[in-house]
Amino acid sequence: MSTSESPAEAAPDRGVPAVELTGITKRFPGVVANSDVNLTVARGEVHALCGENGAGKSTLMKILYGMQQPDEGSIAINGEPVKLRNPQDAIKAGIGMVHQHFMLADNLTVGENVFLGAENLHGIGRAARARLAKLAERTGLRAAPDTLLEELGVADRQRVEIVKVLYRGAKIIILDEPTAVLVPQEVDALFDTVRAMQAEDYTFLFISHKLDEVRAIADTVTVIRRGTTVGTADPKTITSRQLAEMMVGSELPSPETRESTVTDRDVLRLKDIRLSVEGSERNILDDISLTVHAGEVLGIAGVEGNGQTELVETIMGMRKATGGTIELVEHDGVAHDLTKLGTLARREAGIGYIAEDRTRHSLLLTQPLWTNRILGYQSRKPVSNGQLLDIAAVREDTRRIVEEYDVRTPGIDVPAAALSGGNQQKLIVGRELSGEPVLLVASHPTRGVDVGAQALIWEQIRQARADGLAVVLVSADLDELIGLSDTIRVMLRGRLVSSADPATVTPQELGSAMTGAGAEESEKDTDAEGGATE
Numbered sequence: 001m002s003t004s005e006s007p008a009e010a011a012p013d014r015g016v017p018a019v020e021l022t023g024i025t026k027r028f029p030g031v032v033a034n035s036d037v038n039l040t041v042a043r044g045e046v047h048a049l050c051g052e053n054g055a056g057k058s059t060l061m062k063i064l065y066g067m068q069q070p071d072e073g074s075i076a077i078n079g080e081p082v083k084l085r086n087p088q089d090a091i092k093a094g095i096g097m098v099h100q101h102f103m104l105a106d107n108l109t110v111g112e113n114v115f116l117g118a119e120n121l122h123g124i125g126r127a128a129r130a131r132l133a134k135l136a137e138r139t140g141l142r143a144a145p146d147t148l149l150e151e152l153g154v155a156d157r158q159r160v161e162i163v164k165v166l167y168r169g170a171k172i173i174i175l176d177e178p179t180a181v182l183v184p185q186e187v188d189a190l191f192d193t194v195r196a197m198q199a200e201d202y203t204f205l206f207i208s209h210k211l212d213e214v215r216a217i218a219d220t221v222t223v224i225r226r227g228t229t230v231g232t233a234d235p236k237t238i239t240s241r242q243l244a245e246m247m248v249g250s251e252l253p254s255p256e257t258r259e260s261t262v263t264d265r266d267v268l269r270l271k272d273i274r275l276s277v278e279g280s281e282r283n284i285l286d287d288i289s290l291t292v293h294a295g296e297v298l299g300i301a302g303v304e305g306n307g308q309t310e311l312v313e314t315i316m317g318m319r320k321a322t323g324g325t326i327e328l329v330e331h332d333g334v335a336h337d338l339t340k341l342g343t344l345a346r347r348e349a350g351i352g353y354i355a356e357d358r359t360r361h362s363l364l365l366t367q368p369l370w371t372n373r374i375l376g377y378q379s380r381k382p383v384s385n386g387q388l389l390d391i392a393a394v395r396e397d398t399r400r401i402v403e404e405y406d407v408r409t410p411g412i413d414v415p416a417a418a419l420s421g422g423n424q425q426k427l428i429v430g431r432e433l434s435g436e437p438v439l440l441v442a443s444h445p446t447r448g449v450d451v452g453a454q455a456l457i458w459e460q461i462r463q464a465r466a467d468g469l470a471v472v473l474v475s476a477d478l479d480e481l482i483g484l485s486d487t488i489r490v491m492l493r494g495r496l497v498s499s500a501d502p503a504t505v506t507p508q509e510l511g512s513a514m515t516g517a518g519a520e521e522s523e524k525d526t527d528a529e530g531g532a533t534e
Helices: 057-064 087-092 110-115 126-139 154-167 184-198 211-217 240-248 308-315 343-348 369-374 391-404 421-432 451-466 478-484 507-515 517-533
Strands: 019-028 031-041 046-050 072-077 080-082 095-098 172-176 203-207 220-225 228-233 266-276 283-293 297-301 323-329 335-337 351-354 439-443 470-474 487-492 495-500
Touching (some): 019 057, 031 046, 031 057, 046 240, 095 154, 110 154, 220 240, 283 308, 283 470, 308 470, 343 351, 439 451, 451 478
Parallel strands (some): 046 203, 172 203, 297 487
Antiparallel strands (some): 019 031, 019 072, 220 228, 266 283
16 A cells, blocks of 8 residues: 555455445434435445435435434444544544535635645645646646635535545545536536546445436435435336336425516616625626516526525625615515615515525524514514514414415424425425515525425426516526526626527526637627638
8 A cells, every 4th residue: 555545545355345334223202214224335436315304315325424323223344344423533534524614714725725634645745746646637627736715616615525535535425416506518527527526436325316417426325215215226117207107106205397477677776786796896796787576587597606695685685785776676566775784674675685605694593483483574564563473373374384385393382403405495485475575586496406396396486476576597407497587698707798599598508608618709700700801
């Protein structure tokens, strides 16, 4: 073994499974998360794990990564029984996990993010940088070690996460929803990396709700339903529809919206909105102008980091525009200038808000569901009765949301953290569509939710749109964006650079526009034509 390899990189017997989970059971108060789960992953394969939110996938992966311990069952890695009491034990066993929400520090460099906590492996000097360079080449990471992480796009951040787990000696890599924030071209690049590493005997556990992608990359698919394994399938012979039926017992939903409900009544008007960076001449948002009408879903497409988050937060008053105006037109036609108002005043004017990060901006995880119903509505009925909160009405309305939006929970007194991601999201959507809003700002409304919850959220947005709601939709799921939107605007480097017709545009064409490739090609064509005529 070379000095640059960790003990976990020693080659195991090829015929022995890389991972073998047998009879895994995990109970929490009032719920069995995993019940007699069995999973065998061959060495060097990409093994996909599919299931609804709350099916037990995340719990199972947390057990494999040492974040939780099973109540029953056993784990073997490369044929050797192991006890994984914490992530450090899992890392020593050669297991790495790339989380859906990256575990990286924006204010540190690429190298510092990789080396932090692993200084005892190769130090922080020449040997460490040589190891980093070798892994960067292997994964396609082109960013220099001294580059600040905040300067990287989402695809390169993900590569840093992968390099980080490889640096610690991982040969078995858990990828949790790895394509959730990538455009099609970036997904292709990720899959190329995975296949290249597969050829070097790396093993992948791939967790995803995107069944077409599962079928494209996986060698084997295991489906979990209600905490237990229901079957294993060959992705080359099973259809996405059949996989969906295994997962949820129903057909794969489609976001497609067929009939137009767009009216000529303005609801949201943004004119020349600018947002500058303090101490810099660069604008995060640069002269953004748009109008959203009643009954219209306006989709905003863009690679993460191009201003979509800042646009949403400026509309909601979480950031103050440094130029331009924001107007909201109520049902009665009265226009309100929101430009200088705070977030609560904007919500009181009739804006519902589905935040891109539900755990940071939409929920109090330790509080019961009925308390979460109050958030953003503390000054309005049914939450408020004059100057006091009406707790009885809040509890009653929370029960209504739970029933109407199929929020699967033992009751309204359980903390929000006890719900799966999909059920948390359904609670949020139910809350934000209550109170007859005139505008819904929806940022990644189905990120990380299963096909069943996805279908319900899509249907609720479609129904509200048909009832005259105006919607600003930001999504990294291009099928969702194309399927739900009446109009699509593409954002690049803080500007709205083009429009697309959802009826004709393909995800690939939209992806090209989002990365600027379409504009570059147009410039090349123009240059070529100019050269030909000279």
